[in-house]
Amino acid sequence: MSMNLWLAFAQSVAAQPEKTALFWGDRQYSYTELHLRAAELGRSLVSEHGIRPGDRVGLWMKNCPQFVWGLFAIFHAGAVAVPINNFFKPPELRFIVDDAGLDLILTDSELAVFQPTLAEAHPGLRMLDLVALDGEAGKTAPSQTPLPESAESDLAVLIYTSGTTGQPKGAMLTHGNLLHNVESCRIVLQTIKDDRLAVMLPVFHSYMLTVGLLLPLIVGGSVVLVKSLHPVRNALQEMIQAQATILPAIPQFYRSLATHGHSMPFPFRICVSGAAPLPGQVLKEFEEKFKIPLIEGYGLSEASPVVTKNPINGKRIPGSIGLPIPGVEVSIQDEQGKILAPGETGEICVRGGNVMLGYWKQPEETAKVLRDGWLLTGDIGHRDAEGYFYVTDRKKDMLLVNGINVYPRQIEEVLYHFPGVKEAAVVGKPDDRRGEQPVAFVVPQDGAHLDVKAIQDFLRQELAYYKVPKHIVVMQALPRNATGKILKTTLREKMNELLATSV
16 A cells, blocks of 8 residues: 555554644644544545545645644645745735645634635635634544545645745645655654654744654654744743653744743753754854754755754764755756765755655746756755765855855854854845955844944954955844745845945
């Protein structure tokens, strides 16, 4: 029998039916209850809403238990889940509705109010408010009439990339892609049934979908879905109360913990940083303060998404994204597809069972990123002699200054070492004489005053002259998307305006 995500989840249910699968504040859901709710909804999708194998069903809601059984209900119905950024407004959502061909969106009470607005452009679109329909759901066993079974090769999730340039593209991930990544992460994170994985980042994001939800529920662990994100102390208290053992978060969260005096005794055995580069200084300060391994990794939606991780027990190198996870190959290639030697800089490429089928309805875009079985990530980096990989920058972010490659991340890492710098981002500004010149945007730590000339003097001691930004803009905050990535596109678009206000 071909394995799929629904059957993998059902195996966990059969092995420990009464175990708590999901913590949500003071509420706990057993494996049996989650399974019953998902099965009941899955049958409703087929019998009442006409969902057929391969149909795409949207998931547009904030983090909540309904997202979890909504996801597995879609798998049970043989359909394709389309997680949607819950921060999107109706105009942003319309593109995905059109592109994915959505007729049905599972949502929550807060977002369901947008149905009339969306219906103007999509008269046939239905929105099912899972929160309002909760009631007595999942209390009785649903009908045993068999539903279609998906094969490993069938499409399971259509996840739209963040779209930092142009419209987002739908990465097609199969049941096999996601099961492969779950198993690789199980090995590399040493995940066991006793683990409880804290989920505070948005579950529409590919990393939290795979590592935050699928990994613990397929391994037989538990999900600690954080209910109160603000203030941070409340979120931490929830995780401590539920005795979470693994915490995935973004670099600025760990920076906040390392900087501010949180004295709570954390139950985590490991913390994982993703979604954006982890500054080496943050890693050093966090591990010194809490004595908990902070593991930096790397991934992208097109790879289901995890590609590399620093080892838990082995050597962890600040600034490195670590080693390829089991079952995944990583190489550095030049423009012609030649695999480069250690120390040489090129594009990071990925091959393995976790790599997507391609982009939904975009064969030309697919052809640009899939070459001879390799996924071209668009990230520039290198591999050292020990096999550890490093991301230097995005291919599109690399600057050409007087004909010399300049990688913004190198400048950013140095900026993080300047006292009082909380955040930093570097982008390129067109320059008639030099081709491009780097421009830095920095955010001060609370109460700090940043002197631009002092920063430049500091950079000149650490970097070649052509890498030192002539313009440094001090900001209160850097623009970010919903998953914490700095929006360098926004900085480029507003550069002239920001430079003018900084003078």
